[in-house]
Amino acid sequence: MVDERPDVLGRARQAHRAQDWVAAAAHFDAVATELLTADDLAAHADAVWWLGRVDDNLRLEAAACEAFLADARPADAAWAAVRIGLFLLGRGDEPQGLGWIGKAARLLDGVPECHAHGFLLLLTRLEPTLQAGRPAEAVEVARRVRELGHRIGRPDLVALGLNGEGRALVKAGHVVDGLALLDEAMVAVLDGRLTPFASGSLYCHTIATCHEVADLRRMARWVDLTERWLAGFPAAALFGGLCAVHRAQLHLVRGEWAEAERTASAVADALDATRVDYAAEAWYVVAEARRLRGDPSAADAYDEAHARGRDPQPGRALLRLPSDPAGAVAAVRAAVAAAGADPLRRAPLCAALVEIAIAAGHLDDAVRAATEIEATASTYATSGLQAMAATARGAVLLAQDRAADALPVLRDACLRWREFHAPHDAAGTCVLLSRAYRALGDDVSADAETAQAKATYARLGAHQPPDGLTPRECEVLALVAAGRSNREIGEALFISDRTVARHVTNIFHKIGVTSRTQAVRYALDRGLTATG
Template structure:
C-alpha cells in the first residue's frame, strides 16, 4: 500500500464519519487522477461544509462527469443538483438553472427511484417556494415528492415532501395546517440518522423551518427550532455554511430580545462570510445590522440598509423608520406608503410594514391611515394566528385608540400588548408600549401609574442603549412656540391656549405672530396643517 492509498482510505473514513476537516485535508493530499467519482463527490461535500465554495463547484462538476461516464445517472444527477443549487445560492442563476436542468435530463427514462424525488424536490418544490410564487404548484409537487418517498421507502424524502407541503400551505395562508406538517416532517428528521448525502437535505429543512417561522412571526416556534438546529450542528466537527445560515436567525432573535451587541457582532460576522455562498442570507444579516444601528442612533445605519438593498433585500420598513428617527415625519410617511404599494398583496410582507406605518402615520397626524394599517395588521394576525403577529396587531390597535383620544379603550389593549411583548422577550417593543401606557394613564388623570410606566420604559431604554436625541424643533421654533402651535392644531382658541399654558391672551397672540413668520403661513388653518405634517399635533 503506497502513501496515497493510505491517505485516500483515511479520507474516505473521515467522510463516512462526517469529519469534514480531516476528510478535506486528506483528499487535498491525494493527486486528482487517483480520485474516483465517489471520492470526487465526497471531496466536494467536505469542501462545501468547510465553506470552500469554489472547490465545491469544481469537484462537483468533475464528479458529475465521471458518474455519467461510469453509467451511474442517479449519482450524476445528485452531483448536478448540488452544483446547480450552489450556483443559485451565490446568485448565478444561468449556471444554476443549467445544472438543475442537466440533473432532470439525467433521470429521464430511468425506473422510479429516490433520486426522482430529490430532483423534483429541488427543481419543482424549492424553486417555486424560493421564488415565492405559485404555492399551489409547489404544493402539488411536494405531494408527489412525498409519494415517491413512500413508494421507495425513503424516510428523508418523505420528510422533504411533507416539509415542502407545509411551507406551500403557509404561503397560501393555511398557516395552522402548514406549520403542523412542518413540525411533523422535522420530528422525523430529528429522530433519524441521516447519511452523508442527506445531511445537506436535513440542514436545508432546518433552515427553511426557522425562516418560515420568522416570515410569519411565529416567534416561539422560531426560538425552539433555532435551538434544535444549533444542537444538530454541534454534532459536526465543522459546518461553516450552515453555522452561518443559522447565525443569521440567531442574530434576528438577539435583535428581538434587545441583545444588540451580540446581534450586530454575529450578523456582521456571517454577512461577510455568506456573500460567496448565500447572498439572500447575507442581505438579511445586513438588515439586522442596520436595525441595531438605527435603534442606537448610529450614523452608519443608512449604509447598512444600503448593503442589504444591494444584495436584493427590500430595506423597508427600516429605512422609513430611520427617516422618522431623523425627524423627517413627512418623508417617513411617504416612504412607508410606497413600501406598502411595493409589497403588493402579500400579507406576510406587508405585516411589518403595516406595523411601522401605524407608528409613522400617528406621528404625522394621519390617523385615518394609521387606523387602516392597524386594521390590515389585525386581519393578517387573525389569518396567521402566530404569537408575533398577534402581539404586533394588539400593540398597533392600542396605539391608534390612544392617538384618537380614546384612552379608556386603549388602556386594556396596551396592557395586553405589553404583557405579550414581555412573554416574547421583546424588550424594546415592550418599552415602547410602556411609553404609550404612560400616556394613557396620564390622559385618565392617573399620574402615579403614568410615572411608573415611564420609569419602566426609561430603565429599559437605558439598559438597551437606545439613542433618543432631543427633538429638534423645525424652522427655528422654540419649545413654547411648538406647544402653542400644537394647541392651534388641536382647535384651541387663544384664550384656551393661554389657559392651558398659563399665559395671557396677548402672549399667545405674540407667539402666533412669531410662529406665522417662521413657518411662512398667514392663517391658523395653515399653521394647523404645518403642525400635523411635522408631528407637532397633540392629537397624534
C-alpha cells in the same frame, strides 16, 4: 519508498463517512484529482462545501458529474448537477444555476425514479410556487415529493415533502396544521435518520417559517436545537452561518443589539459566496441594531442589504422618520405596495406604517394599516402577529382621542411583548400606555409607564426622543413652552403656520395633553426649553 497514497485515500473516505469534513477535505486535498474515483470526487466536493470552500466545491462537483457520466451512472451525475445548480442559485448566480438544473433534468430523462427527481421537484416546482403565492399548488407538489420518497425508500425526501406541505399550509393560513407538519418532519432529523444536508435544509426552512409568521417562541426553540445539532460536527461553516443569522434575528428582538450586530457582521461577508439571501438578511440585522442604538452608520448597512436583494424597508423608513416624516411615509407606502398581496410580507411593513403615519399626521393610512395587521393576525394567530396587531390598534385608538378604548388594547400588547422577551417593543407600548393614562387624567400611572420605558431604553442603549417625539417636534414643543404663537414658531423654524399646527396636533397626541398649558407643563418638567 512506500507509496502512502492508498492509505491517505482510505483515511479520506473513512473521515467522510464519519462526517469529519475537516479531516476528509485535508486527506482528499493530498491526493491528486486524477486519482480520485467519481465517488471520491463527490465526497471531496461534499467535504469542502461543509467547510465553506464553495469554489472548490463547484469545481469538484462538476468533475464528479463528468466522472459519473463516464461510468454510465446518469442518476448520480444528475445529483451532482442538481447540487451545483442549487449552490449557484444560493449565491445569486441564476443563469448558471438554472443551466445546471436544466442539465440535471436532461440527464434524468429515461432514468428510473431516484432522489435527484425529488430534489428537482423541490427546486423547480415547490419553491417557485411558494414564492409566487400559490400554496394550494405547492401542497400538491410537496405530496408528490413525499410519495416519491416512500416509493424509493428515501426518508430525506419524505421529510422534505412534509416540510414543504407544512410551509404551504402556513402560507395558506392553516397555521396549526402547517406547523404540525413541520414538527413531524423534524422528528426524522432529531432521530438522526436523515443525511446532514437534508437535516440542515429542514432546520433552515423550519426556522425561516417561524420567523415569517412571527412565532418567536417556536423559532427560539428550533434555533437552540439547530445549534446543538451543529455542535456535533467538527465543522459546518455553511449551516453554522445560516443559523447564526437566525440567532442574530432573535438577539434583535430581545434587545441584545450589540450581540445581534456582532453575530450578523461575522457571517455577512462570508455568506456572500454561498447564500446571498442570508448575507442580505445579516446586513439588515446589522442595520436594525445600529438604527435602534442611534448609530448613523445604519444607513450604510441598509445599503449593503439592499445591494444583495433585501428590501431595506421598513427599517430605512423608520431611520428617516425623525428628519423627514413625509418622506418616511412615502417610502413605507411604496414598500407595502411592492410587497404585493402576501399578508406575511406586508405585516411588518404595515406595523411600521402605523407608527410612521401617526407621527407624520396621516391617520387614515394608519387606520388602514392597523386594520390589515389585525386581519393577518386573526388568520395566522401567532404570538408575534397578535402583539403587533394589538400595538397598532392601540396606537390608532390613541391617535383618534379614544384613550379609554386604547388602554386595554395596549395593556394586552405590552403583556404579549413581555411574554416573549421583546423589551424594546414592550417599552414602546409603555410609552403609548403613558399617553393613554395621561389623557384620562391618571398622571401617576402615566409617570410609572414613562419611567419603565425610559429605564428599558437606558438599559438597552436605545436613543429615544421624549415620548417618541421627533427632533423637529421637540423644537416646536420647546417654542410652545417659551410662549411663542404658531406664526412665531413658523418664522423661527422657517416652516408654514399649517405645518406648525400639524406638529402641535401630533405632539398633543403623543404626550397625551389637550391644551398648550398642559404642553408647557410637560415641556418644563422634562427640561425642553428653547435656546434662542
